[in-house]
Every structure is written in C-alpha cells, then in structure tokens.
Amino acid sequence: MNYKRPKADVVIVGLGWSGSTMAEELTRAGLKVVAIERGAWRDTSTSFPTTRDPDELSGSVRKDILQAPVTETYTVRNKVGQTALPMRKYHNLTLGNNVGGAGTHWAGASWRWLPFDHQPYSHVMQRYGAGQLVDGLILQDWGVTYNDLEPFYDRFEKIAGTSGTAGVINGQRQPGGNPFEGSRTSPYPTPALERSRANVLFAEAATRLGYHPFPVPSAMIGAPYKNALGLNLAPCTYCGYCQLYGCGNWSKSSPNICILPVLMQRPNFTVVTECEVIRINTTPDRKTATGVTFVDSDGNIGEQPADIVITATFTLDNTRLLLLSGISTPYDVASGQGVVGRAFTFQTLSWGFMFFENEYLNPFMNTGALATQIDDFNGDNFDHTGLGFIGGAGIQSLSNQGLPIGMAGLLPQGSPQWGKGWKQAFRKGYQNYAQIQGQGTSFAHREQFLDLDPTYKDRFGQPLLRITFDYNENDRRSGRFIRDKCVEIAREMGATQVGGDSFADRPYSGYTPWDSSHVQGGVVMGEDPRTSVQNRFQQNWDVHNLFVIGASSFPNNAGYNPTVVVGATTLWTAKAIRDLYLKNPGPLVRL
C-alpha cells in the first residue's frame, strides 16, 4: 500500500548526530520537522540499562549494534577496471542502526579540526606551492573557515559536554592543552579524563623528546554537567564499553543522551522509525526538492512531502541518495568532470605496537577515547619542505581496549600459542601491551571516488554504492613518516618489543583489523560548483531547498575523528537556514 504523510516544513533523513542536532535547531525555530530513521528507537535508560553487563562477544566481536551488511552494504575495489565486490562484513565501517545513529555507539574522540584542515588548498599553496602535491591529488578549501565555525564548535561541545584541556583560549596558550589547536573562545565544558598508565608513559616520553602531549578531547564526560539544552550528564566510570556499545550511564555524549530527550518533548517534532528513505523527490526540472520516498517496516511505500529536505545519513548513503535521485552531476573519473561521488577520502593509519616487561597497565580501566596525543606532526604543524607530502597525523597513546577476547591475541612475539604457556603469556601480555596510533590525514585523489555499482543491488532493487579507493602516494609517504614517529616514541617509553606499521603500504581493504572507520566526502561543500556539490552552507548548488549534512561535505580528512566537525557544520548550516534561508528561500550563495 502506498501512502502519503502530511506535509512537513522540514524532512530530515537519518536521526544520528547531524540529524538530531539539526532537528533541535529547527524545531526550536518553530518549524514542523519530521525525521525518518532507518533504525529502531533507542533510549538511554531502557535500551542500555546499567544492570546489564555489556557482552564483548555480541558487542565487539559480532557488532550487533551496527547495521548488518546482509541488510545493505557497499561494493569495493581498489582501482578503475577492477570488479567491485560487496563487503560481507563491516570491519571498518560502523553504520548505526538505531535512533542516534553511529552517535550511539561511537568511541567518542571529540575533535575540533585545525584551521589548516578547513583551508588546506590556500595554506599549501601559500607555504609550499603546487609542487608539494603528488600527481592527481585533489585539494580544495571548504568555503568555511575555522573562525567561521568556532562559535558552532563551541556550541556543539556544550551540547556534548566534551571533556578536555584547552590549549589556546582567545589566542593565549594554556598549560597542558594542545598548543597547535585553533583558538577557542571557552574551555572544554568538562575536565579531561584521568590518564591511563600507558598515557602517562607516553606523555613522559613525548615530553622528553621535545613534543607537546595533551589529553584527547572526549565524549566521555569528565564531571557532572548540565548541557546547553538543559540535560544532565554523569561523569564517566571508565568501564571500557564505549565503542560499539550504547552508554547507559549518561556518560558518553550521544544524540540519545544529549539531544533526543529534549526533542521528544516538542510537539512540532516527529520521528518515524524503521523506515528507509530510498529517494529524494524533486520537481521535473530538478530545481526543487518536494520531499522523500521511503519504505516502511511492512514494506509499504510512503511519501513525506516537505518544503526543505535535509539528508543526514551515513556519509556514504548521503552520496548514494543523491545518485539514486538524479540530483547534481555524478563524478566521471575519465573526464574528471562532475561532482557527486568526487573527493572521497578515508584515513591513513600508522601504528606503533609495544610490549613492556614488568608494567601494570591495567587496560581494563579505559574509555573509547582515553588517549594522550601529540599534534607536532599533524596537519601543517611542521615544515613539510622536502618531505614530498602534505598532512600528517595525530599521534596518540590510545587506551581504548581491555576486553578479554580482543586482548587474547595480543602476545609478544614467540609466545606459546596454546596451553599453560599461552595462559601465562596472556596474563603477562595483558598488563604489558600498549599501542600508539598515528591517525593520519587523507586527501582526495582523482582516482578515489564513489558511484553506483553496475551489478549489485539492495533488497529494494536499487544499485549499491561502489567505493573505488586505494591509498595514494601522499598517503604512503605520510604514513611511513608517522609510523617512524610512533616507533620512536614507543622506544622512548621503555618498551622492550616494538613494532610499527603503515597501512598505506598495502592496498586498501575494508577488512584490515585496527583500521579507521572514518570516510568523508562525496557531497562536498565548497566555493565552486564545478568542484563541489554544495555551497559553503551545505546547500545544494542546483536544488536550493536540499541540504546534505555530515562528513560527506568534507573535501579532505584530517588527522582526527570527524564527529565534532559534523556537529559544528550542522549548527552552521542550521543558522543559515534559520536566519537566511527562511526569510528568502533560494540560493544562499549567488555566483
């Protein structure tokens, strides 16, 4: 049965961080908002009760909280000419499958990106010139700067209750914080987490090497906090079940904790759950969006008309929705023309792995983002002259795992593989294993892109999204450089066994353990309609009442996690809709 819902002022597709942040802003402005979410309702107290011990097997191993690839997946290939195959297991994509989206199960690293990360093109051209770029690299500014975004970073942190130690406030360096960060107008809402033993060893070693360690800003709340929406958050207990788990302790910022309780009180807000949007509808001239079409959990087709369409789905699905809806020009790799699916990025990870001899690292006391980092080799915080690459990585001692199944395989080289010897080695290894992650930048390349797969279709008969991605030469060079820094610090920490790895040295695979889950781009914002899908307000260049929000708007990835930037750019766009678009619906940027 097909049906049509009553028209709304705004329809929002997807109710994760970006969708719920946008819904809060627009309902507060008095608009009637309908959000359509593919997953089911989740509530902090009843869905993740603290009486239930989290289960590593169902959570970390089977990843029950994610949308299963058997329901819907992506196809992957490394380069043009290969046949892409569907991912059968989500290893480094972590799609939410509930109200709250990936914001419910995320690890919680809560970064503002560097000013450089929002204007990489201008910065590189000014400092190094075009010769610094490897062949095929795509580098472009966002059209919005760090200074533009600062008030929105600030607001989002005050919604999330982010914990951390400020490095620069109003241009003044602050002790203990990140000296390289963009200037902030206020400190973090809650204090930084306690350091793990591994974090302490890292901070001491980094300081001896002349670097500048600081606590990684985190969604794990550092103290009781009443957020900007009047919701109360409780301090983190370091239970260690963050990534791939919902937090029932009101201690990890999530849409479920930080926004939805307020949103659900508003009579002008409606959420429609367990309905998957399959198309954005437009007028025949494709100049105006008229709403969306969805499939509900009974298999019926519904239509939600609206004056404004906002898609806030997972990065890859934002791109796919535009391609399925025939909105804007798809990217064509042969000619380099077109924009949808272009400027797709991943993340360049490097690692230092280490074992100590007689440490008690107590890794069971951890959080998803319990880390101490140096940014001395991130962004353009160091001189790249002669290095042959741009970018770098945040290098961090990451104490995010202490669960027994996950730790069972982490033994020093030469350890027995079974029996009593293995048990002894595991007991010792558990207390003596530590890791340093180099979470690296990723810049777009003309041969990295997203398009519709010619072969594989989803359960509704629509083509899957195809990922064509491999690391480029810039990634390989920066990855090795960062790996060597990780190893240098691991040795300085006093570890007896040290190993290093740069993932970019091997072809990209979706199945690499320890890999990043961050993908960006495909529907990027920018200053030029020939190289971006949306203007600086995340407004579609062609369809003025369509806004696609989330990391799909970012033309490059930084040496950080993307969530807080998603929040800030969403708030930036919400303000533009509220203050500019509603008064005068039409293109907010005229060329």
Place this chain on the structure above:
Amino acid sequence: MARNLLRTALRTCMRGGLLLSAVTFLAHGAKAQDGGTDAQVERGRYVAIAGDCLACHTAPGGKPFAGGLDLKTPFGIITASNITSDRETGIGSWTQQQFERAVRHGRSPDRYLYPAMPYTAYVKITDADIADLWAYIRTIPAVSNRVVTNRLRFPYNIRTLLIGWNMLFFDRSAFTPDTSRSAQVNRGAYLVEGLEHCGTCHTTKNAFGGDTRATYQGTSLQGWYAPDLSNNTHTGLGGWSADDIVTYLRAGTNRHTASSGPMTETIENSTQHLTEADLQAIAAYFKSLPQRTVTVPAPLRASNRQMMAGAREFAVQCSACHVSNGAGIANMIPTLQSNPAVNAPNPDSLINIVLRGTDGPVTTANPTGAAMPSFGWKLHDDQIANILTYIRNSMGNAAPAVLTSDVGRARKAIDAQQVVWH
C-alpha cells in the same frame, strides 16, 4: 474498605505519553464558551493543574478528562468519571452548584462519590477557585465516553455506606487562613491541604481510611511509601531548604534526589506547572511546620552479616551510578548519604524501586529522565535485602534492617519480575 479506596487515589499507572498530550491540550484547548471570561478560564485551567484533575480523569492514551482510568482495589475497580461537557456521558448537564457539591463534598447529583475522589481535601478550595475551575471545565470539548465508575463487589458497591464514613472522617470545614502567619505560608497551606491534596498520600490513615493526626508523616500505599514531609532531618524535609523543595517540585530533581513512582507523575502533570510564587509558598509552608522529633535508631554495625554482604553488593551493583561513597549526581542520581527517604521507617519504596526500577522525571526544567533500572530480574530477595540494609545503616543513615521476606512479599505484591537464574 475506605482505607483501601483512599489508597487507590494514587495514580498507579505510569503514562509516559500523557504529559505531552496534557500540555498540548491545556495550552491550546481552552476557549471560553459560555459564562466565563478568558481570564477566568485561564485561572480555572491553573486550578485544574494544581488539583491534578487530569491524572485520574484521563485514561492511558484516552482523551483528556474523558475518564476511564481504572483505580484497582482489592474490592474491585473504581473508574474515574468523564468530566468533559458531554451531556450524556460527562457533566455537561450539571450546574455550577452541582459541580461544587461534587468536588467539595463528594456528592454528585445522583450519588455519593467514593473518597478516591479527594473531596476531603478539595473541601478547602475557595469559592472563587471553584467558580474559575467550573468556567474552565465548561470549555473542555465534549467527549462521548460512557464510564462505568463503580465495579466494586458487594457490599462495597453500596454508595450510601459513605454517609456514615463521611460523618466519621470527613472534616467539612473550609480553609481558614491563619492570621498569625504570613500570606505566603497561608497560600502554601491552601495549596498543600486543598488543591494539591498532599495528605491524600502523605498522611497516615486510620483503620477506616480517615486521616490520623500524623499529618504528612508518611504512609504506605500500594507498594510505595509516601515519604514523611514533616520537619525533621532524619526522615522528613528538615534537611531540605525552601529552594530544594521548589526545585524538586519544578524539575523532579534537586541537589539531593530525583523523584520516583507516583510522585513523578504528580510533578510532571501538576507541580512543575505551578508559578514560582506558588512553589515558594508550598516550600514556605513545609518549612513553617513545627519541628518534629523522631527517634533515630542506632545503625547496625558494619560487622553485621547483612551489612557485610550488602557492602559487597553495593560496590558491584550500585556504585557506578550512585558513586562509591553514595554521593550520587546532583539533579540526576539521588544521593544515598543521610537521605531521609532511605531512612523511612518502612522500606516499601526502596524495595519497589530496586525490584521494578522507576522512570526518571521528565520536566521542562529537567527533561533528562534518567531512570533507575530494574533489578528484579537480576537480584535475589536476600541480595536486595542486604543491599538495602547496608544503605540504610551506612553513609549517615540509620533505619531498621530489610528482611529477605520483606522483599519476597513485595515481589509478589507489586508483581515484580522473578530472577531469571537460580
């Protein structure tokens, strides 16, 4: 009988969806039809909120004021009536005089009302408030919904028995301001004794359900213990400032605690909507009550078997949220330190909350709604008894031990889940 009927005045159904519909309705539904001016209707709307009429006179998921909430008693079911202006099934044919007689004296045009309708408190309502309330009630859109209010067994279904009950226990005196006290305290007394009918739950009843002289000293009803509100620090409100009381009634939470059980609904539906001045008046009234001396028992020794077992269970089950030293989180998770509710002579509420959990209050001032999860499925009767005994005799508290059999009885009485393993 009457005692049990009075107990049924408690709103035993948690109806999460009600708040939104109530607020929406109250905000937009009122339009003067006949008689009352807009201002009078608006005043009457406020009186209805303060009297919390909606709580009983609306069925879960039903139309506001159309009746149908079942008050379950051991003698049968009393269902709250339809008070919309429908002439057939509501009170659309009533006069203001008939309305006044029902609200203040428990007499509808054709029958005696059971004291589940708190006319024993509403008798204090002033003529002006009754007039305003009637003006507002008249604006409620008619909803045709025939409610069979009396499904009690014989002989309890004989309403004329109430003539005798009223003679014995119904104090018909109107509210008289005490000129020796401030206007604020008098306003508070009027709200507490009349419209908000706090004593319906918080005052100990005699064997027939009439109020005793232990006004606001706390009593057990339907699996809960409505706490002592008298002026003493051990079990009452003596340790709360006026601001603590105001914040609690406004937000459902304050620096000490968070509401639970039926009180959460009272806060969500009624007290959170009161004016700041009225909440301050209520607080001033409670703070003006005479000091009451309660006997504080000596706490059990830490070496007591239950205490030692309870301390271990507390660390495992409770400390993550309530914090290792029991301090809790302000405006969210109750402190267990020197907590008067923990010291209650009767542990019914504590057992209820541990067995079944309780929804967190969701108010405009604090929409967080952090809930206490249920432990009924997880903890055996003796484990719960040990934990509660430990909490009641440590962290500055002192109260009688909770017995395993207390928890077992409560588990049956409130239909809590059984433990899923053995």
